[in-house]
Amino acid sequence: MSEPKRVVPVPGGFLMVLRQGDDVFEHLESLMIEADIPAASIRGFGFAGSIRFGFFDFGRRDYDPRDFTDVEVTGLTGTLAWKDGKPAVHAHATAAGRDFQAVGGHLLGLAVGRGSIEMTITVHDQRLERHFEEDIGANVLRL
Amino acid sequence: MSEPKRVVPVPGGFLMVLRQGDDVFEHLESLMIEADIPAASIRGFGFAGSIRFGFFDFGRRDYDPRDFTDVEVTGLTGTLAWKDGKPAVHAHATAAGRDFQAVGGHLLGLAVGRGSIEMTITVHDQRLERHFEEDIGANVLRL
Amino acid sequence: MSEPKRVVPVPGGFLMVLRQGDDVFEHLESLMIEADIPAASIRGFGFAGSIRFGFFDFGRRDYDPRDFTDVEVTGLTGTLAWKDGKPAVHAHATAAGRDFQAVGGHLLGLAVGRGSIEMTITVHDQRLERHFEEDIGANVLRL
Numbered sequence: 001m002s003e004p005k006r007v008v009p010v011p012g013g014f015l016m017v018l019r020q021g022d023d024v025f026e027h028l029e030s031l032m033i034e035a036d037i038p039a040a041s042i043r044g045f046g047f048a049g050s051i052r053f054g055f056f057d058f059g060r061r062d063y064d065p066r067d068f069t070d071v072e073v074t075g076l077t078g079t080l081a082w083k084d085g086k087p088a089v090h091a092h093a094t095a096a097g098r099d100f101q102a103v104g105g106h107l108l109g110l111a112v113g114r115g116s117i118e119m120t121i122t123v124h125d126q127r128l129e130r131h132f133e134e135d136i137g138a139n140v141l142r143l
Numbered sequence: 144m145s146e147p148k149r150v151v152p153v154p155g156g157f158l159m160v161l162r163q164g165d166d167v168f169e170h171l172e173s174l175m176i177e178a179d180i181p182a183a184s185i186r187g188f189g190f191a192g193s194i195r196f197g198f199f200d201f202g203r204r205d206y207d208p209r210d211f212t213d214v215e216v217t218g219l220t221g222t223l224a225w226k227d228g229k230p231a232v233h234a235h236a237t238a239a240g241r242d243f244q245a246v247g248g249h250l251l252g253l254a255v256g257r258g259s260i261e262m263t264i265t266v267h268d269q270r271l272e273r274h275f276e277e278d279i280g281a282n283v284l285r286l
Numbered sequence: 287m288s289e290p291k292r293v294v295p296v297p298g299g300f301l302m303v304l305r306q307g308d309d310v311f312e313h314l315e316s317l318m319i320e321a322d323i324p325a326a327s328i329r330g331f332g333f334a335g336s337i338r339f340g341f342f343d344f345g346r347r348d349y350d351p352r353d354f355t356d357v358e359v360t361g362l363t364g365t366l367a368w369k370d371g372k373p374a375v376h377a378h379a380t381a382a383g384r385d386f387q388a389v390g391g392h393l394l395g396l397a398v399g400r401g402s403i404e405m406t407i408t409v410h411d412q413r414l415e416r417h418f419e420e421d422i423g424a425n426v427l428r429l
Contacts, residue, residue, distance in 0.1 A: 105382045
């Protein structure tokens with residue numbers, strides 16, 4: 001059996017269906033390069049085998065990570081842009097496991113679990129870049 | 144007084160405003176049939192009189208359900224597609240009650256509470272179907 | 287250095303990037319007036335310096351508010367419409383702090399924290415109004 005298709009064009013952008021084991025960031029970055037996406041807004045949901053959130057520690061200028069496994073991603077919201085010539089995905093998400101208690105935060109990593117993750121990608125028409133802003137210590141999307 | 148309109152066409156799809164007592168799945172499924180929607184991405188928010196989440200138990204191949212009443216739906220994300228010739232809504236949501244603690248998961252049912260639920264429906268141009276995949280025990284949207 | 291741009295037109299609407307200290311409601315309301323937006327669906331995410339949720343108390347007909355500071359907004363969903371000739375933003379959101387436990391509800395206020403909040407605004411082509419409905423004690427978007 002041939003490998004199932006992961007992405008199709010739809011009016012205004014793309015629909016992506018990722019499958020067990022797929023890395024969401026890798027697939028988004030590949031699509032940005034292959035389809036030459038200047039910028040986009042994304043949203044999605046599905047089942048995560050593993051999801052890593054991070055909360056930024058401004059003191060040490062890095063994210064404190066936390067991993068969760070086998071949780072429903074109840075909502076993912078983000079944008080696709082570029083930084084130093086490379087794809088730069090920025091996304092936040094909420095998730096919940098079998099107790100239905102929701103957790104969430106800035107998304108550092110996401111792999112699809114037993115099921116799928118469906119993403120809707122709305123493409124914008126101008127190339128947008130993220131810039132590191134020294135005074136706030138964060139990357140900001142430059143319009 | 145005539146019954147308030149529940150749905151209007153907007154560029155790229157539909158805007159739906161459901162009212163107290165309305166069943167969200169029923170209204171989405173009816174719209175799919177009446178407007179002959181091949182596939183769509185949906186998002187929404189509002190006030191739920193009752194909401195049922197389910198977490199899938201792969202052992203017994205069914206959802207463990209949990210009901211919540213009178214909660215704000217803080218975000219609903221999903222897709223509309225078809226399965227065996229019938230509308231197949233797939234959506235996840237997050238919700239919170241008066242303590243603001245968020246719960247979430249795969250959506251099994253949703254009825255509007257005292258207020259409304261507003262849905263934005265972005266229509267795609269190709270008919271998409273969900274297929275049950277035996278090896279993972281789940282329905283997956285086929286592109 | 288000139289003030290960074292907060293909003294650009296994109297196909298189907300606008301992309302908005304708000305910065306530390308910006309008031310999200312003020313910027314959305316200003317955009318509605320300046321761009322003469324008849325109605326819109328919005329979604330966003332980012333870092334909140336302060337966010338105020340409210341849960342409606344039907345007895346006293348007002349929101350019980352709760353404030354949170356320095357939290358990631360993991361998802362914001364809403365609509366823009368008009369009420370009595372003035373912009374009327376209706377939005378719900380989910381957020382989480384350093385413990386990743388999610389909170390959420392009806393959004394009463396939101397100021398950007400150390401970082402940014404990115405909003406995608408999908409414009410509709412008909413002017414929509416909210417009306418207060420006496421029997422349910424809530425504003426409802428009239429289609």
